[in-house]
Each structure stands twice: as structure tokens, then as C-alpha cells.
Amino acid sequence: MREALDQWTFVYLAYAIGVGGTLAMIAWSWIAMKRAEARRAKVRSSSKADR
């Protein structure tokens, strides 16, 4: 007996993986960049205040 597969289920799943993974990577990289740059600015300003 042949198994009946709904092809759209696989299309939706692939799109969810692709779009979700890409957006998560963009958000993670953007937040990491902003955090690192804010930390650098904080260290710079505290160094200036010490002088």
C-alpha cells in the first residue's frame, strides 16, 4: 500500500526552518553587535572619567 503524503506539509516545514533560522541568526547577530558596541562605549567613557 502506498503512503499518501501531503506535499504542502513538507513545503511549510521547509519554509518555517529556512525563514525561522535566518531571522533568528539576524536577530542574534544584531543584538550581539549592539551589546558589544555598547560595552566598548561604556569602557571608553569610564576610562575618560578616570583621567
Added chain:
Amino acid sequence: MHGFANPKRFLALAAWLTPLLLVSGIILSAGALVWGFTQVPPDRLMGETVRILFIHVPTAWLGMGGWTAIAISSLVFLVWRHPLAALAARGAAVPGLVFTLICLATGSVWGRPTWGAWWVWDGRLTSMLVLAFLYVAYIALAKAAEREGVSARIPAIFGLLGAINIPIINRSVVWWNSLHQPPSITLGNSSIDGIFLAPLLVAVVGFSLIFGGVVLARMRALLADIQAEARLRRRAMEMD
């Protein structure tokens, strides 16, 4: 090219280029995916699952492209000692790994209805899985080298050696029997019908722009961390 090796110049350029690449990449990729999802007819053999092409192929190319970028940046770092080349290699590692994993996952989802299997140990799939492991090893090695204060030459040499896998992935469907189809697009030639090729090329451009934007964002983060650490170390020495 040497001019951009200056971190100050790089940051001035990356400040406006990062959001530009990300926003334009998201718009183009979203447009291509909607196009592929709603406007493309089902394929004669693969049916509706042909739409997975518009995610699977760009991520596969960028998975390989990411390691090519690591290898080129590593070579530039080893030969010319560009201060930003090692950062560029590290910046390309995470997006390269993410796109490789998306390629493997979407390929597996595509394989189930077309081949009747989620996974087969053939040349193309196995060499792509090896690429994912190489990315994980490179990221761990680069982090360890930074933490232990070891020379960045070690991950750079690893980045160069790992490039051996790229032609293996590319030629795997020619060298070995495989369920995976042979190359559909080669230099200047395509066996894909124009109705599928047009949204595919737009998706490739869109995902490539995203890749570039993420590499710049990760390089900026790495550079900011290095500069903050250097300043903290200098301050600690002054206090001593």
C-alpha cells in the same frame, strides 16, 4: 584593499553597510520566497515540493560560500597579516554554519516525499554534514585561541585545510552514485526552467546580502570586544 584593513575605516563603512545589506537582503529574500510560494507552478516530477528549492539551494551555496570566505580570509591573514582578515574569517563562520544546517534540514524535509527517506549516507549529504562539523570545530578553535591568547594562525591554517571539502561537496554528485540530482546550474548554463530560475536567482541574491550583513555585524561585535578588552587591560596595567 589594504585601506579597509584599518579598523577605523572599516567601522565607518560597516556602520551604514550593515543595516543596508540586512534590510535589502530581507526584502529581496522575502519577495523571492513569496514569489516561489504563490506564483510558481508545481513541477511535473516533484509536484509542490519544488518550492523548497528557493530556500535549499541559496543556503547550500552560502554554506559552501561561507567556508570559501573563511579560506580566502585565512590566506590573506597568513600572507599579508591584514588585521581584519582573521575577524572576517570568524565573522563568516556562524552564518556559514547556520546556512549549512538550514540546507541539511530543508534537504532532509525535501528528501522524505521525493526519495522516501529523511536521510541517506551518500556523497553529497555526507560531505555537507562534514562541512557542518568543520564549522563547529572552526568556531570552537577560534574561540579557544582567543581565550588562551594563542596565535590566530592556528584557526587560519585549519580554515585553509578545511577548504579541501568544498570541491568534494561540489563534485560529489558526479564522482559517486547518488539519489541527489546532478548539478542543475553550472557556469553559464542551467537545466532549470526560467519560471523556477528567476525567483531562485533573486533568492540567491537576497540570502547573499543577508549573509554579508551578518558577517559585518559579527565582525563589528568581535572588533568591539577586542577594543573593550584592550582598554580594560591597559587600565589594569596603569593601576598596577
